[in-house]
Amino acid sequence: MQSVLEKPQLVASNERFCRFLEEYCPVLTETYYPTIWCWEGRVQTLLRPFITSRPQVQYRNELIRTADGGQISLDWFDNNDSLYYPDASTRPTVLLLPGLTGTSKESYILHMIHQSETLGYRCVVFNNRGIAGEELLTPRTYCAANTEDLEAVIHHIHNLHPSAPFMAAGVSMGGMLLLNYLGKTGRDTPLMAAAIFSAGWNVFESVESLEKPLNWLLFNYYLTTCLQSSISRHRQMLEKLFDMDLVMKARTVREFDRQFTSVMFGYRTIDDYYEDASPCRKLKSVGIPVLCLNSVDDVFSPGHAIPVETAKQNANVALVLTSCGGHIGFLEGIWPRKCTYMDRVFKQFVQAVFEHGNKIFSM
Numbered sequence: 001m002q003s004v005l006e007k008p009q010l011v012a013s014n015e016r017f018c019r020f021l022e023e024y025c026p027v028l029t030e031t032y033y034p035t036i037w038c039w040e041g042r043v044q045t046l047l048r049p050f051i052t053s054r055p056q057v058q059y060r061n062e063l064i065r066t067a068d069g070g071q072i073s074l075d076w077f078d079n080n081d082s083l084y085y086p087d088a089s090t091r092p093t094v095l096l097l098p099g100l101t102g103t104s105k106e107s108y109i110l111h112m113i114h115q116s117e118t119l120g121y122r123c124v125v126f127n128n129r130g131i132a133g134e135e136l137l138t139p140r141t142y143c144a145a146n147t148e149d150l151e152a153v154i155h156h157i158h159n160l161h162p163s164a165p166f167m168a169a170g171v172s173m174g175g176m177l178l179l180n181y182l183g184k185t186g187r188d189t190p191l192m193a194a195a196i197f198s199a200g201w202n203v204f205e206s207v208e209s210l211e212k213p214l215n216w217l218l219f220n221y222y223l224t225t226c227l228q229s230s231i232s233r234h235r236q237m238l239e240k241l242f243d244m245d246l247v248m249k250a251r252t253v254r255e256f257d258r259q260f261t262s263v264m265f266g267y268r269t270i271d272d273y274y275e276d277a278s279p280c281r282k283l284k285s286v287g288i289p290v291l292c293l294n295s296v297d298d299v300f301s302p303g304h305a306i307p308v309e310t311a312k313q314n315a316n317v318a319l320v321l322t323s324c325g326g327h328i329g330f331l332e333g334i335w336p337r338k339c340t341y342m343d344r345v346f347k348q349f350v351q352a353v354f355e356h357g358n359k360i361f362s363m
Contacts, residue, residue, distance in 0.1 A: 006031065006032070006323050007030065007031050007032070008321060008322045009319075009320070010320055011308055011312060011319040011320075011321065012319070013312045013314070014315035014316070014318075016359075017289060017315065017316075017318055018318070020352065020356070020359050025291075025348040025349050025352055026348070027341070027344045027345055027348050032325070032332065032341050033332055034324050034325060034341075035331040035332060036334070040324070040326075041297030041298055041299060041325065041327070041329065044324070044331050046218065048107075048108075048329045048330075048331060049107060051335075051336055052336065054110055055110045055111060055113070057077055057104075057110050057113050059075040060075070060077075061073060061076075062075075064152070064156055066148075066149060067148075069137055069138050070136070071129070071135075071137050072126070072129060072152070073134045074156075075104035075125040075132070077123040077125075078122055083120060084119065084120030085121070090163050091121065091122045092119075092120075092121045092164060092167075093122045093123070093166050094121055094168065094169060094350060095123075095124050095125075095126060095154065095166070095169070095191075096109055096113070096123055096124065096126065097150070097169070097170035097171065098126075098127070098171055098172075098174050099171050099173050099174055099328070100172060100226075101131065101226040101229075102171070102172070102174070103132045104125035106171075108171055108328055108340075111339070111343045113125075115343055118347075119347070119354075121354070122161075122164070124153075128149070129149065130230065130233075135234075136238070139240050139264075140264060141231060144180065144277040145180060147177065147184055150178070150181050154189065154190060154191065165192055167191055167192050167193045167194060167350065167354070168191050169195040169197070170194070170195075170199070171328060172300065173200070175197055175198065175199035175279075176199045176200055176277065176278075176279050178194055178196060179196060179279035179290070180282055182282075182286045182290065183279065183283060184282065186286070187288065188287075189288060192288065192289075192353055193288055193291075193353045194288065194289075194291075196290060196291070197342055197345075198294060198295070198298060199301060200278075200300055201278065201294075201301055201305050202307075203274040203277045204271075205302050207253060207257075210223075210253060210299065210300065223253055224250055224251060224253055224255070227250075227253070228247065231247070232244075241264070242260060243259070257270055283314060283317060284313060284314055286314055290317050291320065293330075293345050294322075296321055296322070297323070298326055298327045300327040303321075306321065308321075320345065325341065325342075328342065330342040
């Protein structure tokens with residue numbers, strides 16, 4: 001149990017970024033006390049969706065068209081009652097990217113919006129194609145490697161509010177997608193900074209971990225059925241290009257990606273897709289300040305696959321590693337309904353960037 005009660009490990013080569021985080025994100029220097037009766041990573045991962053509360057959020061939906069004729073569903077939390085930023089044109093804006101089959105309804109997204117609301121910020125949730133109830137207009141969904149839809153969304157938001165400070169936060173696959181976008185664009189992005197939570201750094205290592213018998217039973221099979229469910233309602237559109245009966249027989253995420261995702265996005269093999277989807281390969285090219293929170297006991301992103309040495313070579317990157325917390329878990333306190341450690345890291349980092357960001361942007 002001693003190894004569980006530790007301060008997070010902060011990995012950052014940039015002294016100024018380190019000092020900035022220690023001053024404005026004190027949560028990173030505190031001992032993380034996981035909920036004592038469910039501190040193990042798999043248990044945290046399984047229980048969080050059931051334990052944490054679901055704050056009420058009223059969204060305004062917007063459908064935007066893409067260059068290939070598709071559409072993307074954005075859910076806006078405008079925060080028009082913001083006391084700190086009554087002028088909508090300059091209200092700080094956070095783009096939120098949910099996980100693999102996640103939408104704006106996920107409890108972790110609702111909590112991020114609740115935290116942002118108290119600070120006066122606006123939020124926009126990027127729902128991946130076909131996942132949030134909207135129709136697929138073309139036979140194309142999404143993947144962790146292809147950043148075209150994310151680029152379109154970022155430029156759309158920036159064009160609507162060019163004077164508003166703008167950053168993004170991605171969770172799980174949303175974090176992978178965001179990292180892959182940042183690795184591709186370098187400094188050429190309207191985003192000031194980004195926060196990444198529970199990203200899978202090396203897809204090969206992630207799928208291998210998820211194929212261990214217990215992890216397959218607890219997570220992999222369920223996740224595969226979620227992926228199948230997310231595309232089954234679009235079967236008529238997707239049958240034009242795919243053998244949907246074969247896709248629906250997949251029993252692992254790897255099988256699903258081999259039959260569906262890698263084919264959809266034109267990869268010769270699934271290994272080519274997994275290579276391209278792994279953010280560890282692009283971390284050296286990230287050109288804006290990025291804070292990445294991972295737990296080393298996350299079966300979706302095994303501790304040995306976290307790119308610590310690569311992170312040390314990029315002054316824009318800070319990794320925060322906890323000894324436990326699971327995948328998007330980070331439960332703390334005796335009855336962790338309200339706020340997780342991840343929520344507190346999000347709130348402090350977003351506030352630090354929007355209100356004191358000039359101290360890191362001169363890095």
